[in-house]
Amino acid sequence: MTAETVLREKIATCTRIFAMQQMIGLFGHISAFDPATGRIYMCPGMGVQKATVADGDVLALDLEGQVLDGDARIPAEWPIHTVLHGKRKDALAVAHLHAPAATLFSLVDRAFRPVTLQGCIFADGVPLYDQPRLVRTVEQGRELAGVIGDGRAALMRGHGIVVVGRDVEEMLLGALILEDEVRKWAEASSLGTVRPFSEAEARSFDAASDFQRRSHRCWDYFCEIEQRWDRQPGTGRAGFA
Amino acid sequence: MTAETVLREKIATCTRIFAMQQMIGLFGHISAFDPATGRIYMCPGMGVQKATVADGDVLALDLEGQVLDGDARIPAEWPIHTVLHGKRKDALAVAHLHAPAATLFSLVDRAFRPVTLQGCIFADGVPLYDQPRLVRTVEQGRELAGVIGDGRAALMRGHGIVVVGRDVEEMLLGALILEDEVRKWAEASSLGTVRPFSEAEARSFDAASDFQRRSHRCWDYFCEIEQRWDRQPGTGRAGFA
């Protein structure tokens, strides 16, 4: 298979997995970058059925956001993807999601910290892009990319999240973990004061060293579940942990 | 198709979508108004299966609440609809829902404010109709309409919500957003102090200018999902965001 075939298939599959997990819905979009050709592969934008996206629905763009191939709607916030793919060699996959749990941390006056061992891939925390607007221009995309820095993710105030990975598998697992961290913090806080891991604790666990291997196992696991999913609106969302 | 055919179909479809989203249940009802004929098209009342309502089940009323066509039960709170359709040219679609999340804001001593960018269509907040009773008379309907003023929605204490739109599509998206705002506020509040958007922030985002276009895309998206729904009681409620 060519790189293009592989990336189209991964983006389509990952889109359906996020749909199953109810993390992408009406508004989210994801992409992967092929550095050899400078092409970005991206799922279609607002209103498209994410649960049934096929390889052929995936758009190809260049780094300026010009659609090279495909006639689906390009997401209005394409600069999130183009700027990150252009700027970071280790951000070959990018997700922008209005994830129902992870987004919650963008609404409050507290900084995200990991609360589980898995969450320690976010040992530095997750910064907040605080602008109350969409990211529709390259300038705005740069501002967002500046907030992310060389991190794995950012929260976007009252809006959603961005997660990057070295490949689609890492991007998927990173997003699943962030979603799970915030859900757990929100639910646990009624039991007592939540004790997130300190930066030193999180670093000493060294979740990052094993992350790529784990992300590939997680990918296989969710691909199998996605294949047996019957596409009913409420029968998705497999338990993660 | 005649306007009547279109409106009957839209009301039936929107009723089934709300049923799928578990926002209409036993007690809710929705309507659309045809200003050319002065007729209101309304879904049947308490106890009817909202998940399987068909075009032919939709009732036709006049602005005095007289049933012109159809033999299903008229909702006991029909004056909610007749007064709003009669009073506001921009309220061609009206929903009264006991929506599980949005209703929660009617139980507490705090005023609703939007917390997401999408929620900024409610830049002015959502007023509370504070009377502890149903709306079964025209007089009560006027009182409620007075609370709504020229806004998009009102909360009804210990009861539910009213949402209006310039068409059924706007009414659907407005209700989905209100539901999502309240769910997010409730869930986020355990993470820290929620920072709703100020009126100035909400206005500057100008969500309203793009609202009708977005509501039509959202409509198409949920219509597709509703068509594949298997009508099992717990398999509805597609993720919104």
Added chain:
Amino acid sequence: MTAETVLREKIATCTRIFAMQQMIGLFGHISAFDPATGRIYMCPGMGVQKATVADGDVLALDLEGQVLDGDARIPAEWPIHTVLHGKRKDALAVAHLHAPAATLFSLVDRAFRPVTLQGCIFADGVPLYDQPRLVRTVEQGRELAGVIGDGRAALMRGHGIVVVGRDVEEMLLGALILEDEVRKWAEASSLGTVRPFSEAEARSFDAASDFQRRSHRCWDYFCEIEQRWDRQPGTGRAGFA
């Protein structure tokens, strides 16, 4: 149909509806009383599949708890039912449920009050049976019945609820409302301070006067949904409001 046939069918159907709503599970049980014959009809006890209970699985008991007919396991807490049926002419149907939401109010140091208009059928509140034990003797049953008095329901500390009705339909709707009230209070409390209805407000709404009529519509509504339920473990729980 004889009264026995009717009551067996109603108890079996109501058991399946509660199973669909995930309110009866492993441990709950319900009953109806025929004053003409002094017979109680009760669903089988712990471990029986509530989702598929049929009319023929329903047990017949007398007011002393002697099984007259049927070979299923009698619930260990049968005195809850026998004492209430023997004592109150208006408690012809009794449910004991470990309902996931309603039970929560039995864990905390606050008294239940209604928060919605529908909840005003509980205008007097719902008393707490505070004993940390099961109700396995007639003596304990009397103690519990004393707590309920002439009310519609009681909470049982760290255990569950008891709801009574003049018929199975009232018992079903009463339990659905109590479940919904507590769920709403729990979820709304993170938005602000919950404002329950005062006893005067609740009484002035006079929910009780229309309750029997509404309970019969609700019954028909849930019977239809139950008939189309596919019995998958997680596809039940139709939205109530």
Added chain:
Amino acid sequence: MTAETVLREKIATCTRIFAMQQMIGLFGHISAFDPATGRIYMCPGMGVQKATVADGDVLALDLEGQVLDGDARIPAEWPIHTVLHGKRKDALAVAHLHAPAATLFSLVDRAFRPVTLQGCIFADGVPLYDQPRLVRTVEQGRELAGVIGDGRAALMRGHGIVVVGRDVEEMLLGALILEDEVRKWAEASSLGTVRPFSEAEARSFDAASDFQRRSHRCWDYFCEIEQRWDRQPGTGRAGFA
């Protein structure tokens, strides 16, 4: 049937039940010990589809963690199992789960106490293994086993839980109860101050005396539900209480 056949079947069935209840997901694993042969039967590790595990997928290990039979991946945290089976004659079944509710208590600064009558099997509370790391060595397994002592369970900080039983049935019910306790505490806490049972109250209820009998009924109940489960990702999780 041989003990081996029975234990393989029980481990496979229990794994699928936990998958249905969304308590085992990507990362959990369970085991049973046959003291006559010194063999441990364990479900496969990370990434295997727990919802469809069959008897033949179950691994056989010795008490040193050597795989004797089976070619699936052994869970990385196998010492949790080997140490407990080797040390305690009454821990013939062991579960390590990242259970979504029970894990929450490992994130906060408060000690677990039972809140329901059923939860009184944990009359002594549930201790916390506070190390921010996985249990991948025998040494770490001993440390964890030291925390559990002769109890039924332990919480693992930011990670999950361990539950033991005299047989697979007890281990299942113990885990279901712990999950339910924490869910209830978390949800009830927004209604008021939760009143857990004191050690004296919990002991006087004497839940333990009837526990084995109840666990076997619960086992049969969940086995039946698991058999009719359609394996859709979101259709599992039968109501427990």
